[in-house]
Amino acid sequence: MTVSNTTQNTEAIKFFLPGPTYVLEAVRQAMTKPMVGHRSAGFKEFYVNLSKRLPHLLRTSGDVMVATGSSTLIMESAVVSCVAQDVLNLTCGAFSERWHSISKSVGKSADKVATPWGEAVDPEVVRAALRRKKYDAVTMVHNETSTGVMSPIADIAKVIREESDAVIIVDAVSSLGGAPVETDAWGIDIVLAGTQKAIAVPPGLTVFTLSDRAAARAEKVPHRGFYTDLLRYRDKHREGGFITTPGIPLLYALDAELDVILAEGMEARWARHERLYRRTAEWAASRGCAYASAENARSITVSCLRPAEGVDPQAIVKGLGKRGWTIGGGYGDWKPTTFRIGHMGEVKESDLEALLAVTDEVLQEVTAGAAVR
Numbered sequence: 001m002t003v004s005n006t007t008q009n010t011e012a013i014k015f016f017l018p019g020p021t022y023v024l025e026a027v028r029q030a031m032t033k034p035m036v037g038h039r040s041a042g043f044k045e046f047y048v049n050l051s052k053r054l055p056h057l058l059r060t061s062g063d064v065m066v067a068t069g070s071s072t073l074i075m076e077s078a079v080v081s082c083v084a085q086d087v088l089n090l091t092c093g094a095f096s097e098r099w100h101s102i103s104k105s106v107g108k109s110a111d112k113v114a115t116p117w118g119e120a121v122d123p124e125v126v127r128a129a130l131r132r133k134k135y136d137a138v139t140m141v142h143n144e145t146s147t148g149v150m151s152p153i154a155d156i157a158k159v160i161r162e163e164s165d166a167v168i169i170v171d172a173v174s175s176l177g178g179a180p181v182e183t184d185a186w187g188i189d190i191v192l193a194g195t196q197k198a199i200a201v202p203p204g205l206t207v208f209t210l211s212d213r214a215a216a217r218a219e220k221v222p223h224r225g226f227y228t229d230l231l232r233y234r235d236k237h238r239e240g241g242f243i244t245t246p247g248i249p250l251l252y253a254l255d256a257e258l259d260v261i262l263a264e265g266m267e268a269r270w271a272r273h274e275r276l277y278r279r280t281a282e283w284a285a286s287r288g289c290a291y292a293s294a295e296n297a298r299s300i301t302v303s304c305l306r307p308a309e310g311v312d313p314q315a316i317v318k319g320l321g322k323r324g325w326t327i328g329g330g331y332g333d334w335k336p337t338t339f340r341i342g343h344m345g346e347v348k349e350s351d352l353e354a355l356l357a358v359t360d361e362v363l364q365e366v367t368a369g370a371a372v373r
Contacts, residue, residue, distance in 0.1 A: 011024060011025060011346075012350075012351065012354070013346065013347055013348070013351040014324055014325045014326065014351075014354075014355070015325075015326045016325070016326060016327045016328070016341050016342050016343065016347065016355055017326055017327065017328050017342050018145050018174060018197070018301075018302040018328045018340050018341075018342035018344070019145065019173075019174060019194075019196050019197035019342060019344075020196035020197070020202065020203050021196065021197055021198070021200050021342060021344055021345035021346070021347075022200065022345060022346055022347070023200055023201065023202055023253070023257075024200070024257070024260065024346055026256060027200070027201065027253050027256045027257045027260075028202075028253070030249075030252040030253050030255065030256035031202070031249035031250065031252055031253050032249075033249070033252050035248065036248065038241070038242065038245050038246055038248060039241065043248070044240040044241060046251075046255070047240055047241065047251070048240050050066075050251065050254065050255050050258070051063075051064065051066075051237070051240075053258050053262060054066070054207060054258070056262060056266065057176065057177060057199070057207070057258070057261065057266070058176065058181065058183045058191055058207065058209055059181060059182045059183050059184060059185065059266070060183040060184045060191075060209055061184060062183075062184070062209055062210070062211060062212070063209065063210065063234060063237060063238065064207055064208070064209055065207070065208055065209075065210065065230075065233045065234060065237045066205055066206070066207050066208075066237075066242075066246070066251065066254070067205070067206045067208065067233060068204060068205060068242070068244070068245075068246045068247040068250070069204070069205075069206060070194055070203070070204075070206065071171065071173045071192055071193065071194040071206050072098065072102070073206060073227075073228075074192040074206045074208050074230075075098065075099060075102055075139075075171060075192065076102050076106065076228055077225075077227075077228040077229070077230050077233075078137075078139075078169045078190050078192065078208075078230065079099075079102055079103050079106055079108060079137070079139070079169075080106050080221075080223075080224055080225050080228040080229075081218040081221060081224045081225075081228065081229055081230040081231065082136065082137050082167045082169070082189075082190070082214050082217050082218050082221065082230070083103070083108050083136045083137045083167075083221070084136050084217075084220065084221055085108060085109050085136060086108070086109045086110075086111070086133070086134065086135045086136050087103045087108050087109070087110050087111075087135055087136060087137045087138070087139060088110075088111050088112075088113065088126075088129060088130070088133075088135045088137070088138045088139070088166070089103055089110055089111070089112045089113070089138075089139050089140075090112075090113050090115070090121050090126060090138065090139065090140040090141075090151075090156070091112055091113070091114045091115065092114075092115035092116070092117065092119060092120065092121055092141070092144050092147070092149055092151060093117055093141070093144035093145075093146040093147040093149060093332075094144075094145075094146035094147075094331055094332040094333075095141050095144060095145055095146055095171065095173070096139075096140065096141040096144055096171070099139040099140075099141070099171070100112050103139070111129070111133065111135075113125055113126060113129050117146075117147050117149075117292075117333065117334065118147055118149060118292050118293050118294055118297070119149065119293075119294050119297055120149055120150065120151040120152060120294065120296065120297035121140060121151040121152075121156060123152060123155040123156045123158070123159045124159070126138070126156055126159050126160065127159045127162075127163055130159070130160065130163035130164045130166070131163060134164065134166075135164060135166045136166060136167065136217070137166050137167040137168070137169055137217075138160050138164075138166045138167070138168055138169065139169045139170075139171070140153065140156060140168075140169070140170055140171070141170075141171040141173075142170055142171065142172045142175045142179075142181065143172065143173070143174045143175035143179065143299050143301060143302070144299070145173065145174040145197075145302055145331070145340075146304075146331040146332050146334065147292060147293055147304050147331075147334065148291070148292060148293045148298060148299045148302050148303055148304030148305075148340065149293045149294075149297045149298070149299060149304075150175065150179065150297060150298065150299040150300065151297070153170060153181075153186060153188070154182065154185075154186045157170075157186045157187050157188055158186075158187070161187050167189045167190065167211075167213065167214045167217055168187065168188050168189045168190070169188075169189060169190040169192075169214075170188050170190065170191050170192070171192060171193070172191050172192065172193045173192070173193045173194050173197055174197045174198065174299070174301055174302060174344070175193075175198065175299075175301060176191070176193035176197075176198060176199060176207075177193070177197070177198035177199040177200070177261060177269065177344075177345070178197070178198030178269065178270070178273040178300065178301040178344045178345070179198070179270060179273060179299075179300050179301055180270050183209055188209070188211075189209075189210070189211040189213055189214035190208060190209055190210055190211070190214055190230075191208060191209045192206055192207070192208035192209075193206065193207055193208070194206050195207065195250075195254055195257075197301070197342075197344060197345065198273070198301055198344040198345050199254075199257065199261070199345070200257055200260075200344075200345035200346045201250065201253045201254050201257050202250060202253055204247050204250045205247060205250045205251070205254060208230075210230050210231075210233075210234050214230075215230075215231060215234065218230055218231050219231065226243075227243070227244070229243075260346070270300075272348075272349075273300045273301055273343070273344060274300050275349060276300070276343035276344075276347060276349065276352055277298065277299070277300040277301070277303065277343060279349065279352055279353075279356075280303045280341055280343055280352065280356075281298070281303070283356045284303065284305055287308070287360070287363060288307070288308035289305045289306065289307050289308065290305065290306045291303065291304065291305060291306075292304040292305065292306050292334060292337075292338050301342065301343065301344035302328075302340055302341065302342045302343070302344065303340065303341045303343065304330070304334070304338050304339075304340050305338060305339055305340070305341070306337055306338050307339070307363075308367075310367075311363070311366055311367060312366065313329065313330060313336075313337065313338055313339040314329060314336075314339075315362075315366045316339050316359065316362055316363065316366060317329045317339055319362035319365060319366060320355075320358060320359060320362055323358055323361075323362070325355060325358055325359075327339060327340065327341050327342070327355070327359075328340035328341070328342060341355070
């Protein structure tokens with residue numbers, strides 16, 4: 001099913017969660033296609049053709065696999081498959097902390113370089129950690145959805161390459177499809193991302209890479225599990241299939257959305273997301289809303305904001321909800337103090353302008369209520 005740019009440009013979006021994001025009507029309709037056998041020749045042909053297009057999204061000449069499951073499945077699979085013992089987890093928010101929890105839960109010797117929430121990971125701090133100890137792998141999050149922080153993954157990967165032979169594993173869940181992610185150019189071994197954020201497909205699929213270097217490392221790990229064995233995923237992928245029954249309707253949706261993404265072009269898509277971020281930043285500054293993330297670390301796909309003194313961020317979220325608009329509340333430790341606008345996926349500039357106009361109305365209402373109290 002082909003999704004035209006006309007369809008993309010005419011749907012008014014009122015849904016601005018930092019994930020899952022709005023899904024175009026034609027992409028949703030793609031999921032209603034008749035069911036087929038996942039081992040049939042017809043499905044294999046479909047999947048092979050889909051697979052040929054995915055490397056454009058991840059900017060790689062290597063294999064791009066698809067798993068039915070959330071990104072956490074492939075996060076765990078990457079640690080189980082590629083880490084013999086020692087792993088370094090770079091953290092700067094709730095989802096990068098998840099890497100550390102996963103690493104410990106599967107019995108690995110996990111160290112953590114913790115960056116304060118709101119700040120990007122410093123490559124030179126990573127360099128110092130790698131000089132103290134040898135690691136099988138280093139994990140990180142490109143775009144920390146909980147805090148609206150984007151770390152300089154290209155610079156961090158360069159440092160890792162200079163200082164070690166560790167496998168580089170990157171969660172690009174809320175950046176892939178919205179911000180530059182250059183798998184090959186940056187020398188990243190495993191990039192993974194759920195499709196429900198900037199890729200704008202319903203939740204339930206994760207796309208990921210596995211470099212030859214990471215695969216060679218995995219071959220030396222004796223117990224990789226079954227559902228968590230990335231080599232098994234790769235081998236079945238190369239045969240044109242899956243290790244288990246996949247989410248066929250979701251694959252149809254991904255195929256349809258790829259029509260939209262590739263028609264727009266990756267560079268144009270990145271530029272649109274950059275414009276959405278800059279407009280949000282301009283609006284926030286004029287309304288007394290401060291970014292919770294440092295200026296040099298701001299995400300271009302999700303803005304994490306603190307409202308002016310005395311304004312309850314949850315009141316903003318609820319006020320918009322009453323008017324039929326959806327944004328995200330704060331996450332984790334920042335839940336009481338922030339709100340988040342997910343300007344990613346198929347959001348257009350006209351959609352964002354409409355949201356900001358309604359948010360102005362809500363702010364006036366909330367501010368007036370606070371003054372009365």
